[in-house]
Amino acid sequence: MKKLIYILVFIITSCSTSQKVTQLSEQEKELESIKFPKPLHTTIENGAVKKAQFIYPFQRIKASLFCGGHEIALGTPKDGLATVYISSSRHKTEGNIWCEYRFKLGKVEKKIPVAKYSIVNANYPLRKLTVPKKYAKLSDEAIERWKRESAHMEKVYAEVITDHALFDSPFKKPLNSKITAKYGSKRLFNDMKHSWHSGIDFRARIGTKIPSANRGKVILARDHFFTGKTVIIDHGMGILTMYCHLSKFKVVEGDIIPKGGIIALSGNTGRSSGPHLHWGVRVNGHWVNGFTLLNEGI
Numbered sequence: 001m002k003k004l005i006y007i008l009v010f011i012i013t014s015c016s017t018s019q020k021v022t023q024l025s026e027q028e029k030e031l032e033s034i035k036f037p038k039p040l041h042t043t044i045e046n047g048a049v050k051k052a053q054f055i056y057p058f059q060r061i062k063a064s065l066f067c068g069g070h071e072i073a074l075g076t077p078k079d080g081l082a083t084v085y086i087s088s089s090r091h092k093t094e095g096n097i098w099c100e101y102r103f104k105l106g107k108v109e110k111k112i113p114v115a116k117y118s119i120v121n122a123n124y125p126l127r128k129l130t131v132p133k134k135y136a137k138l139s140d141e142a143i144e145r146w147k148r149e150s151a152h153m154e155k156v157y158a159e160v161i162t163d164h165a166l167f168d169s170p171f172k173k174p175l176n177s178k179i180t181a182k183y184g185s186k187r188l189f190n191d192m193k194h195s196w197h198s199g200i201d202f203r204a205r206i207g208t209k210i211p212s213a214n215r216g217k218v219i220l221a222r223d224h225f226f227t228g229k230t231v232i233i234d235h236g237m238g239i240l241t242m243y244c245h246l247s248k249f250k251v252v253e254g255d256i257i258p259k260g261g262i263i264a265l266s267g268n269t270g271r272s273s274g275p276h277l278h279w280g281v282r283v284n285g286h287w288v289n290g291f292t293l294l295n296e297g298i
């Protein structure tokens with residue numbers, strides 16, 4: 001009986017080893033047969049998003065895409081092409097962002113460059129703002145609350161949809177009203193705290209209906225210290241939109257909402273210097289200028 005078990009164990013182990021060897025050589029063979037095109041070279045402004053179609057030449061190899069060290073939502077490549085949304089940090093004002101496919105061949109990690117984006121400085125201006133004291137100098141209680149909320153946000157950001165899009169038409173700006181604060185400006189609160197504006201502010205009197213910029217899933221609908229009543233929508237492909245300082249929610253977390261569906265009423269909650277809608281767009285980990293997303297279509 002013991003002998004039989006030994007034999008069985010031997011057969012099972014040798015089978016799985018030989019399978020691994022074949023798989024590896026097939027991947028190696030595939031890699032040898034691929035002719036990688038010359039990396040694409042283009043430009044991107046800091047704090048922008050650009051849609052791109054990259055050749056995805058792999059069949060058996062499962063590659064991930066990284067740009068500037070960040071993983072980019074690759075969706076599900078079709079007919080040898082991957083549609084991706086490349087974003088750049090507001091704070092990196094010069095140099096290049098390299099995009100590369102990364103995959104493992106056995107224990108070795110391979111990196112294949114696919115595109116180079118040269119950064120063009122958008123030269124965002126400096127703005128001085130005055131806000132109530134409780135927001136300029138935070139109490140211990142406020143700091144604790146802010147930390148809790150930030151930790152929850154990080155969890156939400158880590159779980160975004162990256163393998164498909166929930167939208168099938170271009171993004172639309174949420175309001176047509178006057179822009180009261182542009183994206184990207186450096187800000188000095190009460191001549192003290194430096195910050196920067198990571199979204200676009202639209203004029204909106206309290207109670208204005210706020211539509212979603214595109215189809216997506218509500219992944220956050222909560223009252224936060226700085227951003228007030230806040231909704232975040234996951235559109236897939238690493239793209240999120242955020243709506244802040246709202247007065248009333250019209251959705252709950254988990255809802256799937258169509259493009260243009262009303263998600264909330266605008267307001268003046270959180271750190272806000274008057275009624276308005278703050279609209280944030282986050283693409284693959286960077287808060288970008290939402291207008292650059294509108295320009296990119298789908």
Ligand SMILES: [Zn+2]
Nearest residue numbers: 199200201278
């Ligand atoms: Zn704002």
